Each structure stands twice: as C-alpha cells, then as structure tokens.
Amino acid sequence: MVLLGKIALGFGATVVMAGAYTFHEGLLRVDVDETHGRGSHVHVWVPAAIVPMAIRFIPRDRMRDAGERAANFMPLVHTVAKELQKYPEAELVEVHDGPQYVHIRTHNGNLLIDADEPGQTVHVSCPLATIDDVSRELAEFAPGS
Amino acid sequence: MTSRTRHLLPVIAFLAATSLFAPLGTRAQSSTSTSSTNSHGDRWLHVRVISTDAKGETVRVNVPLELAERVLPAIDHDRLHNGKVRIGCMDCDGVDVRTLFEAVRSSKDGEFVTVQSNDADISVTKKDGLMLVHVHDKNKPKHSQVEVKVPMKVVEALLSGSKDELDIVAGLHALAGQGDVELVSVKDDDNTIRVWLDSKNVTTD
Numbered sequence: 627m628v629l630l631g632k633i634a635l636g637f638g639a640t641v642v643m644a645g646a647y648t649f650h651e652g653l654l655r656v657d658v659d660e661t662h663g664r665g666s667h668v669h670v671w672v673p674a675a676i677v678p679m680a681i682r683f684i685p686r687d688r689m690r691d692a693g694e695r696a697a698n699f700m701p702l703v704h705t706v707a708k709e710l711q712k713y714p715e716a717e718l719v720e721v722h723d724g725p726q727y728v729h730i731r732t733h734n735g736n737l738l739i740d741a742d743e744p745g746q747t748v749h750v751s752c753p754l755a756t757i758d759d760v761s762r763e764l765a766e767f768a769p770g771s
Numbered sequence: 772m773t774s775r776t777r778h779l780l781p782v783i784a785f786l787a788a789t790s791l792f793a794p795l796g797t798r799a800q801s802s803t804s805t806s807s808t809n810s811h812g813d814r815w816l817h818v819r820v821i822s823t824d825a826k827g828e829t830v831r832v833n834v835p836l837e838l839a840e841r842v843l844p845a846i847d848h849d850r851l852h853n854g855k856v857r858i859g860c861m862d863c864d865g866v867d868v869r870t871l872f873e874a875v876r877s878s879k880d881g882e883f884v885t886v887q888s889n890d891a892d893i894s895v896t897k898k899d900g901l902m903l904v905h906v907h908d909k910n911k912p913k914h915s916q917v918e919v920k921v922p923m924k925v926v927e928a929l930l931s932g933s934k935d936e937l938d939i940v941a942g943l944h945a946l947a948g949q950g951d952v953e954l955v956s957v958k959d960d961d962n963t964i965r966v967w968l969d970s971k972n973v974t975t976d
Contacts, residue, residue, distance in 0.1 A: 705845040709838045713813075717833050717973045724826040 651675040652736055655751040662745035674756040681763050693767025700768060704761035711735065711754045813837060814947040815972055821963045833972060836947040843940050854940030855932050869934065872926050875902055902926060908959070915959030922949050 651674040658668040681689070693700075710716075710732055719730040729740040737757065739750040814836045822828040844854040858869060875883065875897055884895035892907040906917040928945035932938035946968060955966035 702842065702845045705842050706838075709841045713835055713838070713972065715972070716835070717831070719833075720829070720831040722827065722829040724828070 647675065651755060652734070652753040653751065654753070654756060655749070657747075657749040659747045660745060661747075674753045677756050678759045678763065681760065686767075689764070689767045693764050694769055696761075696764050697768035700761050700765050704758060704765060707737075707754050707757035707761060710737065711758065714754075813972070814949075814968060814970060816946075817965070817967050817969065819963075819965045822961055823963075824961050835972070836943050836968075840940050840943050840947075843943070851939075855936045855938050857936050869930065869937075872930055876923060876926055876930065897923070900924070911960050913960045915957065918953075918956040920952060920954055922946070922952065924948070 654670075654672045654674050654677060656668065656670040658666070660666050696703075713732055714735040716732045718732065719728065721728045725742075725744050727740070727742040729738075731738050732754065735755065736751050736753050739748070741748040816834045816836055816839065818830065818832040818834075820828070820830040840854075843851070847853075850857045875895075878897060880897050880899070882894055882896045884893060886893040890908070890910055892905075892909070894903075894905045896903040896905070900923050902919075902921045902923060904917070904919040904921075906915075908915040908917070922945070925942050925945045928941040929937045929939070931941050949968060951967070951969040953965065953967040955964065957964035
C-alpha cells in the first residue's frame with residue numbers, strides 16, 4: 627500500500643512537472659464564434675511552449691514556402707513582438723464603431739485581440755514571446771537569410 | 772540507497788515539482804516590476820477620436836514612443852524607408868514642406884501667417900519653442916477649431932535627414948524628450964480629435 631502511494635505520488639509529481647513546463651509560457655488561444663448562418667465555432671487552445679517545438683516538425687519545404695510568403699512583413703512582426711514584450715500591460719488600440727468593436731492590448735505578456743461585430747466574435751490571445759519565436763523561425767527560412 | 776533515503780524519494784519528487792512553480796512566481800514578480808518601471812519612464816503618444824454621430828464611433832490609440840522608434844525603421848513601404856519619409860516629390864499644392872519648416876525654424880518668435888476671412892481664421896505662430904497652428908473654420912454650424920502644437924526641437928529633428936526627406940524616427944526621439952503636451956486638437960460638429968503626449972499607458976479621459 628505504501629509502495630502504491632509512493633508510485634502515485636511520483637506519478638502525480640511527474641504530471642505536475644510536465645504540466646508546469648507545458649503551460650509555463652502560457653496559452654495560444656483562438657476563439658471564433660459565428661452566430662449567423664450555420665454558426666461555426668472554432669476554439670483552439672495550444673500551450674505556447676509546444677509551438678516552437680511543433681514548428682521543427684513541419685517539413686522544410688513548407689517552412690521555406692511560408693518564409694517566402696512572410697518575408698516582407700515578418701521582420702516587422704518580429705520587431706513589434708520583441709518590443710511589445712517591454713510593455714506587458716498596455717492598452718494599445720480600442721475602436722468602437724456602432725456595433726463593431728476592436729480591442730488590442732497586452733496583458734501578462736500576452737497580445738490580446740478582441741473583435742466583435744454582429745454575428746461574429748473573435749478573441750485571440752498569444753504570448754508575445756511565442757510570436758517572437760515563430761517570427762524568428764520563419765525569418766530564417768526567408769529568401770536571402 | 773538506504774531505506775531512509777528511499778522513503779524520502781516521493782517527498783523529493785514532490786518538492787522538485789513544486790519548486791518549478793517558484794521560478795514562475797519570481798518571473799511574474801520581475802515582469803511586474805519591469806512593467807512598473809517602464810510605465811514610469813516611457814513616453815506615450817495618444818490619439819483619441821470621438822464622433823458624436825449616430826454610430827458614436829470612438830477610437831483610442833496608445834503607442835509607446837520607444838516602440839514607434841524601433842518599429843518604424845522596420846517598415847519599408849511607399850515613401851517610408853528606414854524611418855524616413857521622402858518628401859522630395861510630395862504634392863502639397865505646390866508648397867515646399869521642407870523649406871517651410873526651415874523658414875519657421877530659423878525665424879524669431881512671432882506670428883508668421885494670419886488669414887482672416889468669412890470662411891476661416893488661420894494663424895501660424897512660433898512661441899516659446901513651439902510652432903502653433905490655429906484654424907477656425909466658420910463654415911460649420913458649430914465652428915470647427917483646429918489647434919496644432921509642434922515643439923521646434925521636433926521640427927529640427929525632422930529636418931535632420933537629407934534634403935528630400937523627413938526623419939520621422941529622429942522626430943519621435945525629440946518628441947520623447949518633451950514634457951506632457953497636447954499636439955493636435957480638433958473640435959467640430961461631428962468629431963473631437965486629440966493627439967497628445969504623456970507618461971501614462973492608458974487613455975484617462
């Protein structure tokens with residue numbers, strides 16, 4: 627019985643450690659809810675720590691293709707993500723236009739984008755460090771780099 | 772391994788797991804303190820547009836000047852390259868923007884332009900290191916008012932590049948050295964527009 631308890635505690639500790647590592651960089655979260663028409667709902671929650679790792683499993687030709695497409699604006703995205711990390715709590719843009727609403731801010735080192743319009747709601751939350759990592763990875767595949 | 776150390780293994784595993792949270796806490800604290808320090812030292816450019824029409828449009832933009840300084844050189848589009856805007860062939864109804872700025876910069880304090888007509892009153896003044904532009908449009912029912920205030924150091928920084936360009940990054944850098952100032956204020960029937968500089972990272976009004 628004591629042995630079982632020790633195994634359970636060891637297993638629990640391992641799960642806690644793995645969980646802590648997986649979520650220590652936060653969550654990449656995308657929620658899209660459409661209320662008009664057939665009303666599709668997309669909810670993607672991914673631990674940010676696995677995104678840079680997952681990129682390494684993408685075939686290199688696909689990454690080269692993505693790098694070429696993103697070559698023009700990825701340095702800008704990289705610079706913005708890098709600089710925004712200095713402002714972990716900031717209200718950046720807020721637009722109300724009748725029923726439409728857009729809010730872009732940083733909170734706890736995450737970039738949060740909320741967009742509401744009649745029939746559709748989009749919420750995106752992504753750690754700035756992850757955007758920085760991904761843009762750096764993509765920049766490596768850009769032509770001439 | 773002794774029986775005593777074997778008994779301690781689960782405890783050690785548990786402590787190792789909980790210790791993982793300690794760096795998280797430390798990181799959160801350090802990040803908060805960094806944020807607090809930054810928010811005190813940084814200069815923020817604010818833009819607020821409030822429309823009083825039926826839709827009630829409101830726009831609030833808050834940009835750290837340092838961020839703008841770093842990001843602008845990364846933009847390479849149309850006339851904007853490396854944080855500088857080419858104005859050599861800029862069409863401003865025949866007005867040479869650079870020469871105009873140079874003229875104002877090198878002049879003494881005073882009112883340079885005064886236009887008074889039935890449609891509008893316009894004045895361009897240089898006073899206490901500021902270039903002030905005032906436009907009073909009389910055509911609208913509630914008479915629109917436009918006030919623009921640009922520190923001369925910012926004008927000088929804008930002109931610090933080559934002849935056919937304005938150095939926007941240098942201008943922003945000079946702007947960061949200014950105190951709290953309202954740069955643009957527009958009030959008319961439909962809109963209230965304000966552009967100002969301060970050290971707060973939120974729009975408080």
